[in-house]
Amino acid sequence: MEQPTASFRVREQKLAMSPLDHLMKQLAKLPGLGPRSARRVVLHLLKRREAVFLPLIDSMTRALRDVKECSACGNLGGTDPCEICSDPGRDRSLICVVEDVADLWALERSNAYRGLYHVLGGTLSALEGIRPADLHIEGLVNRIKSNQINEVILALNATVEGQATAHYVAEHVASMGVSVSKLAHGLPVGGELDYLDDGTLTAALKARRKAG
Amino acid sequence: MEQPTASFRVREQKLAMSPLDHLMKQLAKLPGLGPRSARRVVLHLLKRREAVFLPLIDSMTRALRDVKECSACGNLGGTDPCEICSDPGRDRSLICVVEDVADLWALERSNAYRGLYHVLGGTLSALEGIRPADLHIEGLVNRIKSNQINEVILALNATVEGQATAHYVAEHVASMGVSVSKLAHGLPVGGELDYLDDGTLTAALKARRKAG
Numbered sequence: 537m538e539q540p541t542a543s544f545r546v547r548e549q550k551l552a553m554s555p556l557d558h559l560m561k562q563l564a565k566l567p568g569l570g571p572r573s574a575r576r577v578v579l580h581l582l583k584r585r586e587a588v589f590l591p592l593i594d595s596m597t598r599a600l601r602d603v604k605e606c607s608a609c610g611n612l613g614g615t616d617p618c619e620i621c622s623d624p625g626r627d628r629s630l631i632c633v634v635e636d637v638a639d640l641w642a643l644e645r646s647n648a649y650r651g652l653y654h655v656l657g658g659t660l661s662a663l664e665g666i667r668p669a670d671l672h673i674e675g676l677v678n679r680i681k682s683n684q685i686n687e688v689i690l691a692l693n694a695t696v697e698g699q700a701t702a703h704y705v706a707e708h709v710a711s712m713g714v715s716v717s718k719l720a721h722g723l724p725v726g727g728e729l730d731y732l733d734d735g736t737l738t739a740a741l742k743a744r745r746k747a748g
Numbered sequence: 749m750e751q752p753t754a755s756f757r758v759r760e761q762k763l764a765m766s767p768l769d770h771l772m773k774q775l776a777k778l779p780g781l782g783p784r785s786a787r788r789v790v791l792h793l794l795k796r797r798e799a800v801f802l803p804l805i806d807s808m809t810r811a812l813r814d815v816k817e818c819s820a821c822g823n824l825g826g827t828d829p830c831e832i833c834s835d836p837g838r839d840r841s842l843i844c845v846v847e848d849v850a851d852l853w854a855l856e857r858s859n860a861y862r863g864l865y866h867v868l869g870g871t872l873s874a875l876e877g878i879r880p881a882d883l884h885i886e887g888l889v890n891r892i893k894s895n896q897i898n899e900v901i902l903a904l905n906a907t908v909e910g911q912a913t914a915h916y917v918a919e920h921v922a923s924m925g926v927s928v929s930k931l932a933h934g935l936p937v938g939g940e941l942d943y944l945d946d947g948t949l950t951a952a953l954k955a956r957r958k959a960g
Binding site for chain 2: 554555556558559562563565566567568569573575576577578579580581582585588589590591592593595596597598599600602603612613614636637638641
């Protein structure tokens with residue numbers, strides 16, 4: 537068939553006609569949203585055009601324009617270098633290596649860490665074809681070389697990919713005269729033994745410490 | 749205190765500085781989203797600026813500009829009157845009354861109805877101070893007066909407010925020579941008796957029909 541069928545043409549016209557359907561389709565593809573919640577969001581926005589919709593478009597436009605990736609650590613923020621890298625109160629001898637900006641933010645919310653970060657941008661994965669060159673490992677090596685770094689903390693996810701990546705990074709920086717550590721495995725605070733998987737229990741048992 | 753405290757000023761500065769935090773706060777207030785999913789959405793968008801973020805802002809801007817409320821029925825769409833009101837294939841003697849545009853779309857997805865609609869824009873609620881004048885009831889009365897309407901179908905939610913509103917609308921249009929009906933109560937298709945509430949079972953039993 538050389539020409540599109542009539543029903544195809546009608547559908548194309550409908551798609552071109554409806555800014556609503558188009559927007560809902562795009563929203564439905566965002567993480568955590570689906571067709572139903574996209575509809576709810578669109579109706580919510582269209583009912584509050586001045587109070588919610590317009591300010592949201594404004595903020596998105598500003599974020600798209602102004603949010604920068606920190607050229608040192610890979611964090612996202614309004615400045616480059618980012619707030620953390622340019623904060624004189626942070627301990628510049630520590631680098632905490634994370635997979636993703638979301639992990640960096642999670643650690644920041646915990647308020648438990650006052651050093652610097654390094655975002656790898658993912659994990660090694662043979663399945664998805666992600667090789668060491670695709671991650672920001674060279675940047676990490678350069679930062680260790682050109683700064684006074686004492687310790688690299690590997691805060692990667694406790695998944696197979698995360699742990700394989702941690703292993704690779706550890707080997708890569710082992711010869712550079714920095715101590716390399718990784719987050720402890722064990723019981724989550726508030727966790728009940730009965731609900732934990734065997735792997736976590738085994739790890740918690742192996743890493744047991746003197747009580748009291 | 750006449751001057752803002754130092755900590756207040758610092759917080760204000762941070763808010764002004766971070767387009768990211770500002771955007772995440774706005775997204776977190778949308779229905780179905782929270783702080784966590786707002787963070788995920790923002791990171792998703794910032795990683796795909798050209799492919800996702802920019803087109804999304806585009807669609808939102810276009811929707812804000814082009815989506816109109818139908819002056820006849822209250823539906824949202826690219827045209828006024830809306831696609832449904834201007835469709836010559838619809839039965840113009842039927843008006844289905846719904847609370848919200850979302851309900852109208854749900855009925856359209858079912859493909860079970862080929863008449864016109866009327867969106868009330870909410871339900872009567874003493875608690876929230878929503879009176880008959882706040883709903884589009886006058887518009888409905890005018891449409892019935894000036895068109896050949898045979899039947900008004902009340903498709904309001906089976907909530908206390910929805911049913912009270914249905915009762916009010918039914919009384920209001922009863923003297924206008926149209927037949928007024930409402931959706932049947934009963935078992936949802938695929939529903940199991942064991943999981944249904946008493947109210948639904950009672951309604952299904954009362955409205956039982958001859959089998960076969």
